Amino acid sequence: MKALVCETYGSVDDLVYRDMPDPEPGPEEVLVAVKAIGVNFPDGLLVEGKYQARPECPFVPGSEISGEVISLGLGVDQFAMGDRILSLTTSFGAYAEKIVLPVGVIHKIPKSMSYETGAALLAATGTAHHGLRQRGQLKASETLLVLGAAGGTGLAAVQIGKAIGAKVIAACSTEEKLAFAKSQGADEGINYVKQDLKQAIKELTNGLGVDVVYDPVGGDAFDVCSRSMAWNGRLLVVGFASGRIPELPINLTLVKGYSVLGVFWGTFTVKQPDEHAANMRELFQWFEEGKVVPVVDAEFALADGIQAIKYVTGRNVMGKVIIKP
Ligand SMILES: NC(=O)c1ccc[n+]([C@@H]2O[C@H](COP(=O)([O-])OP(=O)(O)OC[C@H]3O[C@@H](n4cnc5c(N)ncnc54)[C@H](OP(=O)(O)O)[C@@H]3O)[C@@H](O)[C@H]2O)c1
Known part of the structure; x- marks a missing residue:
């Protein structure tokens, strides 16, 4: 699969678009074909080494995706192949064509919600x-x-x-x-x-x-x-x-x-999972009612992910920016 990789901390311009091995789901995990990636202001800070977390290099940045479940790990019965989901990632990794996620962090998305909106809704x-x-x-x-x-x-x-x-x-x-x-x-x-x-x-x-x-x-x-x-x-x-x-x-x-x-x-999603789940239910309901509908300002290809991050950190964005692998 292709991914946008941070080889060393530094400028966003130094991110590398390259091949990575396809990940495989372990027990209680699913493999997801990423359809859209939400770009967030901290993605730039992370790559520059200015964020609270400093994962070991090389790593794939990005923390929210929507996509389709394409493989199930052992013991997964809450999700099926073909399910449309959105999710936070547990340790970055969103700027890629595929990602493995633990079932506990994933939400099925409403039928009326596009992948683009799903990736823009979460963080x-x-x-x-x-x-x-x-x-x-x-x-x-x-x-x-x-x-x-x-x-x-x-x-x-x-x-x-x-x-x-x-x-x-x-x-x-x-x-x-x-x-x-x-x-x-x-x-x-x-x-x-x-x-x-x-x-x-x-x-x-x-x-x-x-x-x-x-x-x-x-x-x-x-x-x-x-x-x-x-x-x-x-x-x-x-x-x-x-x-x-x-x-x-x-x-x-x-x-x-x-x-x-x-x-x-x-941290709230981890420490208060029940309240987080209730919040997501309310957000999905408000989405269905047309009250809370993320606006996608711009879409970029994964190969152009550097431009996507700079568009956000450059004070340009009105609503959300997404990347489509
Ligand atoms: N605490 C949390 O859990 C949490 C979660 C998500 C995001 N955040 C933080 O919230 C902040 C905003 O995130 P976001 O995703 O909404 O970012 P964003 O879409 O880029 O929006 C940030 C806004 O900040 C304003 N701004 C003022 N000075 C700026 C500058 N020098 N450079 C860029 N923007 C500037 C801009 O509005 P004007 O041009 O109108 O001033 C811009 O629209 C970030 O610091 C992010 O780390 C925190």
């Missing part, structure tokens, strides 16, 4: 869902501010915020991204490059501040949000796409009476 949408449901406890009566609202997990947070019934404010860096976030349900928009973010939040919340902030961006925008929270608010720390991990003057949480909550979806 970005799952993170937003876990962040807003379990961590943020967002309610219909509340205001949600989403930073980087046109990006993968930001756009999912916009759609999920509306599915819950909250008033959603999208914050983006360009008018095009703002228009896109509004077309996906955001009620209000702030261009945080052109506008004063603090003043805009004040005006849109009648001076009360925001109940829940979903922040995959960090940096300066986090600093502003940490001073713009409503009483009993929840500031969700999701990621640092801006490149700066902010520091919080902790007295702000006391004075303004709000909480700061970390969101780490990957």
Whole structure:
């Protein structure tokens, strides 16, 4: 099979598209023909050696796929040949034509869901869902501010915020991204490059501040949000796409009476599998109802995977990027 391989840590440009031996499923595992791969911002960080995990080289990056089950390991009775599935990978390996996965991490996808949508639904949408449901406890009566609202997990947070019934404010860096976030349900928009973010939040919340902030961006925008929270608010720390991990003057949480909550979806899926399974059921239902539908911005061939990663990390993406082997 073909795969995109990280031979040594360094530039994304150094990834190598080459042949690898076909993997074989062991007990309680299945072999999957990969139909689509979700590209995520951390894929670039991983290859550069800047991610929390540092697998031994050579390795195949990528962490979410959709595909068809083409071989069953011993003892597998939950899945059959030909089943259409989506899955997180357990130790990367998604940027390949085939992958072996343990049955415990796989979800069958609804008949109405394409492979492209399936690969786009998992990590970005799952993170937003876990962040807003379990961590943020967002309610219909509340205001949600989403930073980087046109990006993968930001756009999912916009759609999920509306599915819950909250008033959603999208914050983006360009008018095009703002228009896109509004077309996906955001009620209000702030261009945080052109506008004063603090003043805009004040005006849109009648001076009360925001109940829940979903922040995959960090940096300066986090600093502003940490001073713009409503009483009993929840500031969700999701990621640092801006490149700066902010520091919080902790007295702000006391004075303004709000909480700061970390969101780490990957670990949540392992430590709280029952809640994760329930979340996936709700996401599939919302998909069927047309409430949460990932938008695929661009598709790339596996041989062009380097361009796919750079498209995401280059601040271009509106929705999700996928790779099709
Ligand atoms: N905690 C978790 O479990 C979890 C799960 C998934 C992702 N994440 C993290 O969440 C972050 C976003 O992931 P994503 O997949 O949504 O990425 P994405 O699609 O690339 O979106 C990131 C957004 O961040 C904004 N941004 C601000 N400064 C940026 C910069 N210098 N470079 C690139 N983007 C910048 C961009 O929006 P504007 O141009 O509008 O500012 C962009 O749309 C990443 O840090 C990722 O590691 C965390």
